[in-house]
Amino acid sequence: MLSFEWDEGKALTNRRKHGVSFTHATSVFFDPHHVDVGRQRNTLEFRFHLIGLAEMGVLFVAYTTRCGLIRIISAREATRHETTAYWTNRVLHARC
Numbered sequence: 280m281l282s283f284e285w286d287e288g289k290a291l292t293n294r295r296k297h298g299v300s301f302t303h304a305t306s307v308f309f310d311p312h313h314v315d316v317g318r319q320r321n322t323l324e325f326r327f328h329l330i331g332l333a334e335m336g337v338l339f340v341a342y343t344t345r346c347g348l349i350r351i352i353s354a355r356e357a358t359r360h361e362t363t364a365y366w367t368n369r370v371l372h373a374r375c
Contacts, residue, residue, distance in 0.1 A: 281305075281308055281309075281349060282347065282348050282349065283301075283305050283308075283348065283349045283350075283351060284345075284348045284349070284350050284351075285301045285350060285351040285352075289352070289353075290351075293353055293354060293355075297353075297354065297355035297356065298356070299335070299338060299354045299355055299356065300354075301351045301354060303333050303334065303335060303338075303354070304333065304338055304340045304351055304354035305349075305351070306331070306333040306334060307329055307330070307331025307332065307333050307338050307340050308329070308331070308340075308349065310331035310332045310333075312331070312332065312365070312368065312369040313329055313330065313331030313332075313365075314329070314330045314331070314364060314365050314368045315327065315328070315329055316328045316329065316330055316339075316361070316364070324343045324345075325343060325344075326341055326342070326343050326352060327341070327342055327343065327344075328340070328341055329342065330357050330361050330362075330364065330365045331365070332365070335356075336356060336357075337356070337357040337361070337362045337365050337366075338354055338355065338356060338357055339354070339355055339356070339357045339358070339361055340353070340354045341353040341354070
């Protein structure tokens, strides 16, 4: 079972800026066709990037893991390039 957390202030700022709630962003983790688009190391932790389908469309989510929890850092609508990568990956996996 996946467990999520986030900073409430960051969640509010993200919703205002990107129009995406962190609650909605959690749904991309349950998309069986989500695409892991890499990770980036900052000074203290790895930050992972995921593209997946949510109720509101294809989203890009940045997150890290802490003590067994997925901590959402940012969520936004995927760019055109990211959306194309998601659908291309989904079609390729559907053929297997």
